[in-house]
Amino acid sequence: xxxxxxxxxxxxxxxxxxxxxxxxxxxxxxxxxxxxxxxxxxxxxxxxxxxxxxxxxxxxxxxxxxxxxxxxxxxxxxxxxxx
Numbered sequence: 001x002x003x004x005x006x007x008x009x010x011x012x013x014x015x016x017x018x019x020x021x022x023x024x025x026x027x028x029x030x031x032x033x034x035x036x037x038x039x040x041x042x043x044x045x046x047x048x049x050x051x052x053x054x055x056x057x058x059x060x061x062x063x064x065x066x067x068x069x070x071x072x073x074x075x076x077x078x079x080x081x082x083x
Contacts, residue, residue, distance in 0.1 A: 001070055001071065002016055002031075002071060003030060003031045003064070003071060003072070003073055004071040004072070005066075005069065005071055005072040005073075006023075006027050006030070006072070006073055006075060007066050007072060007073070007074045007075070008074075008075050009021070009074065009075065009076055009077075011076065011077055012060075012075045012076055012077050012078055013076050014077065015077055016079070018083075019058075019078065019079055019080050020076055020080075021052065021056070021058055021080065022052060022053075024050045025050060025051075025053060025058070026050065026058070026060050026075065026078050027050070028047055028050070029048055029049070029050025029058075029060065030060060030062060030073055030075070032050075033048045033049070033050065034046075034048065034053060034064070034073075035050075036048070040061050042061065043061065043077070044061035044062050044063050044074075044076035044077070045062070045063045045064060046061065046062050046063070046064060047059060047060070047061050048060055048062070051083075053076055054082055056082060057081040057082065058078055058079060058080050058081060059078070059079060059081060060075060060077070060078040061075075061076045061077050061078075062074060062075045062076055063076065
């Protein structure tokens with residue numbers, strides 16, 4: 001199954017700007033590492049790590065599937081690992 005659609009919560013969008021992260025980097029990490037995801041204990045089902053094009057490590061939490069759409073994820077939050 002391929003992830004084709006990303007739904008961002010307001011919280012997650014706010015965190016992108018606050019933490020100087022790019023949505024494209026987060027979406028790429030989720031798409032590429034979805035099969036390696038870990039269960040998350042908090043506000044979202046899944047946790048995945050990634051790295052920006054500039055080498056900054058980050059983690060994102062998300063729900064999948066989103067609604068009845070197996071090709072969609074709902075991104076709940078994202079943060080840098082260097083802060």
